Every structure is written in structure tokens, then in C-alpha cells.
Amino acid sequence: MLSMQSVVAQNTDSTSYWTNGKLKFCGVLNEGLLNGPSIEYNEFGHVKSEGVFLNGDKSDEWKYYNMNNLAEVGSYQAGKKYGEWKEFNLDASEVYFGVYKDGLKSGAWILKMGEIILIKDYFQLGKIEGAGYCYYGTGEIKSKNMYRNGQYHGVNIGYHENGEISIRSNYKDGLQDGLQKHYSDVGKLIKEEIYKDGELIETKEY
Secondary structure, X not given: OOOHHHHHHOEEEEEEEOOOOOEEEEEEEEOOEEOEEEEEEOXXXXXXXXXXXXXXXXXXXXEEEEOOEXXXXXXXXXXXXEEEEEEEOOOOOEEXXXXXXXXXXXXXXXXXXXXXXXXXXXXXXXXXXXXEEEEOOOOOEEEEEEEEOOEEOEEEEEEOOOOOEEEEEEEEOOEEOEEEEEEOOOOOEEEEEEEEOOEEEEEEEO
């Protein structure tokens, strides 16, 4: 039977430093694998990430920072992002949140500013798929975009704040392809453009 002293002796500090002498990483090794709490710093001495390792893999809750501001928070399972995660802009006025499965974004992801929804995307295997929506701060729809394998594919529609269509465009595998129409805020057609494989071929104004 191992004594408490021999078990403790297996734990060693794991530290590294930037070339300017500031601490870069601080954690604990157990039998050659990171285990327990760890903190990573940027070259200016600000915390970059903090969380727990289990047998060399990230586990449980982790937090990531951008110049001391919380940028991302969520949990890991067996080294992969899992469950609900939140991503913040620099002043934390906006939060983008949703679920990871096996390390990939899955299902609905929503960007909110306070209680106002600004973006609503849907992910399959880590890529945006199907219809994605953007909204004005008033809650009115700003655009509806179609995706396939994380790229624009299909008919995308933009809206003026009064609800009238502002633009209708066609995409194929991430590139504009076909007819694009521009409308005034009273619904009048003001310009047509034709694209081929992302290249503008023809323009007609009214």
C-alpha cells in the first residue's frame, strides 16, 4: 500500500515563463500528466485562461480572458468542449451562447445584448446550417441568411428597419451567384446585379 508521502511526491509543479521573465503557465503534474488547477498568462502578466486538468485533459469549468475581461466560459468533458458555453465581447455588453457536443457547436446559438436578440444561428457538427437570422436593436428582423456547411448557400434577404426588403441575393457555396436586387425603404426596385461565382458581371440601376 502506498504511503501518503509517496503519493504526494508524485505531484510536481509545472511552470513556464515568457522571454520577458513573466509567468506563462502554472499547473501541477502527476505522473507526467497535468492534473488539478492551472492558470495561463499572456506576456503582459494578464490571466489568459484558468481551469482544471484531469489526467492531461481539460475538465470541468474553464474561463478564458481578453486583457482581464472574461471572453469565454464553459465546461470540458474528456478534453472537449461540452454543454453550455458563453462568449462575451470586450465590455461584456453582448453574449453569444449555446451548446457544444463532442467539442463542436450544436443546435441554436444566440447573440444577445441585454434582453435583445441580435443573432440566431443553428449549428450542425460545428458549422452553421440552414437559416440564420440577424435583428435590429428594436427586435425587427435585419436579415435572413441561408447556410450550407458553414457557408452562404441559397437566397439571402436583408430588410430595412421598417420591415421592407432592402436586398435579395443568391449564393452558391459561399459565393454570390445569380441575380441580386436592391430595394428602397418603400419597396421600390433601385438596382439589379448579376454575379457569377462571386464575380460581378452586370449592373442595372433604375
